[in-house]
Amino acid sequence: MNTKPLLHRTTGFLLLLFCLQIVMILTTGQRIKGEESIPKYNVLFVAIDDLNDWVGCLGGNPQVKTPNLDRFAREGGIVFTQAYCPSTVCCPSRSALLTGKHATHTGVYGNGQNLKHASKAKDLETLPEYFGNRGYHTLSAGKIFHKHGDPAGMDEGQWAFHEHVHPGGGNKGFSWEEEPKIDGIKAGGTKFAWGATKAATEETKDFMACKWAADQLDRDFDGKPFFLALGLSKPHLPWYVPQEFFDLYPLDQVVPAPFRRDDLDDIVRDNSRPIFGPGDRFRLADGTKMHAQANRAYLANVSYADHCIGVTLDALDQSDYADNTIVMIWGDHGWHLSEKLQYGKTNLWEESARVPFLVRVPGSVHKDIQCNGVVNLIDIYPTLLELCGLPPNNKNDGRSFAALLADPAKEWTYPTLTTYQYKNHSITDGRYRYTWYGGRAEGAEELYDHTDDPLEYTNLASNPEYENVLVRLRTHLPSHHEPDSPSNPYNELKKSNTKGNSSDL
Ligand SMILES: [Ca+2]
Numbered sequence: 490m491n492t493k494p495l496l497h498r499t500t501g502f503l504l505l506l507f508c509l510q511i512v513m514i515l516t517t518g519q520r521i522k523g524e525e526s527i528p529k530y531n532v533l534f535v536a537i538d539d540l541n542d543w544v545g546c547l548g549g550n551p552q553v554k555t556p557n558l559d560r561f562a563r564e565g566g567i568v569f570t571q572a573y574c575p576s577t578v579c580c581p582s583r584s585a586l587l588t589g590k591h592a593t594h595t596g597v598y599g600n601g602q603n604l605k606h607a608s609k610a611k612d613l614e615t616l617p618e619y620f621g622n623r624g625y626h627t628l629s630a631g632k633i634f635h636k637h638g639d640p641a642g643m644d645e646g647q648w649a650f651h652e653h654v655h656p657g658g659g660n661k662g663f664s665w666e667e668e669p670k671i672d673g674i675k676a677g678g679t680k681f682a683w684g685a686t687k688a689a690t691e692e693t694k695d696f697m698a699c700k701w702a703a704d705q706l707d708r709d710f711d712g713k714p715f716f717l718a719l720g721l722s723k724p725h726l727p728w729y730v731p732q733e734f735f736d737l738y739p740l741d742q743v744v745p746a747p748f749r750r751d752d753l754d755d756i757v758r759d760n761s762r763p764i765f766g767p768g769d770r771f772r773l774a775d776g777t778k779m780h781a782q783a784n785r786a787y788l789a790n791v792s793y794a795d796h797c798i799g800v801t802l803d804a805l806d807q808s809d810y811a812d813n814t815i816v817m818i819w820g821d822h823g824w825h826l827s828e829k830l831q832y833g834k835t836n837l838w839e840e841s842a843r844v845p846f847l848v849r850v851p852g853s854v855h856k857d858i859q860c861n862g863v864v865n866l867i868d869i870y871p872t873l874l875e876l877c878g879l880p881p882n883n884k885n886d887g888r889s890f891a892a893l894l895a896d897p898a899k900e901w902t903y904p905t906l907t908t909y910q911y912k913n914h915s916i917t918d919g920r921y922r923y924t925w926y927g928g929r930a931e932g933a934e935e936l937y938d939h940t941d942d943p944l945e946y947t948n949l950a951s952n953p954e955y956e957n958v959l960v961r962l963r964t965h966l967p968s969h970h971e972p973d974s975p976s977n978p979y980n981e982l983k984k985s986n987t988k989g990n991s992s993d994l
């Protein structure tokens with residue numbers, strides 16, 4: 490009997506077993522090590538509709554009273570002073586954040602375009618789905634995705650969550666209402682009006698949504714981590730909130746935001762014709778001398794939103810989840826209160842592009858920190874994946890800023906993109922804002938230096954001294970421009986499908 494082959498086989502088998510053992514030890518060890526180093530944090534994800542930088546801890550308006558957000562910042566939140574939106578109106582901003590892709594890649598540029606009808610967006614795994622498909626329980630209330638009319642009922646992005654609820658609430662009419670009116674001027678979009686609700690604070694929509702979120706923090710989720718998304722509808726127009734929030738701001742003490750009447754004269758086409766004029770809402774507030782009233786109404790609405798979110802933040806701090814939950818609070822784009830002669834969004838100036846963004850990460854040693862890193866809401870998706878130990882999504886356009894959260898003083902000046910409609914873009918690196926109107930005004934440009942011009946009064950684009958800055962920032966314009974995705978054919982169904990307070994449309 491020849492024993493040599495048997496010996497070889499036995500040696501080979503033992504060798505194989507040995508190798509398998511080594512592999513098992515290594516992989517098991519890595520898995521245990523990985524689980525220890527990256528806990529499965531919960532996520533509280535809060536969207537505040539149309540909130541600009543008028544938040545106490547952000548300093549956009551010294552008159553504003555936001556005690557709850559300020560306390561959140563003081564007690565562990567990082568306040569981003571240079572956070573920007575991917576687009577300056579609800580749907581494209583939220584669609585980009587939630588799909589992780591810029592409008593230039595999806596074709597979702599406007600409020601009338603549902604990402605579910607866009608060929609380049611409809612099959613993307615959205616942020617809540619990514620968590621929901623990887624062991625998280627996902628739930629939401631209020632506006633996270635933009636809402637679209639649909640024959641099957643309102644599409645609110647409920648398909649992206651395990652649970653999507655309507656906590657109820659409404660205004661019950663108004664005890665007083667004010668609306669600037671001038672014959673011949675009609676502002677489009679949502680009604681430009683404000684007043685006091687007859688409903689008590691506890692009966693209003695945002696309060697009930699925030700209370701619902703607070704109540705969820707008393708639940709368990711079958712041992713799973715949670716991704717809890719909460720959308721507040723104020724300070725979106727119309728500005729109806731309970732009287733107690735108007736009472737915070739006596740009208741005779743309100744100092745309206747500053748503006749220059751000639752501010753738009755230096756934003757011109759090749760033939761020197763100005764591109765922009767005063768907006769309709771500005772003309773209404775200006776012509777009726779109601780700037781103070783309008784500013785006060787926005788301030789009141791911000792304080793209302795702050796009061797409501799305070800209910801959720803207090804509940805979190807008193808819950809079992811206080812120490813293992815990431816909190817991200819963001820506004821979907823900015824809002825002009827008369828700056829650049831506008832009331833509203835949909836522009837590419839700082840007041841439209843900059844957003845409030847507050848973050849708290851468990852175990853962070855940072856408190857009451859302002860971070861000047863330049864980030865974009867589109868960076869949230871990859872950042873949350875990294876913080877929660879989920880695999881990266883290689884379809885994401887954004888850049889994780891987890892390293893910046895660990896070291897908020899780190900230099901972080903990657904130029905970032907804000908788009909409004911097809912081929913109009915603004916790039917900021919934290920010092921300069923460069924804007925190109927490729928789709929709107931024959932390639933007109935703007936350049937502002939925030940070192941000494943934070944309100945962007947002086948357009949430097951035609952100043953030869955800044956040619957090298959222009960050349961540098963132009964290289965960050967997108968190279969691909971996906972054509973407009975189809976308009977949602979069911980937009981008309983939106984209003985008829987909406988129950989209760991439809992102010993957040
Ligand atoms: Ca919005």
Ligand SMILES: [Ca+2]
Pocket residue numbers: 751752753754755756945946947948
């Ligand atoms: Ca100007």
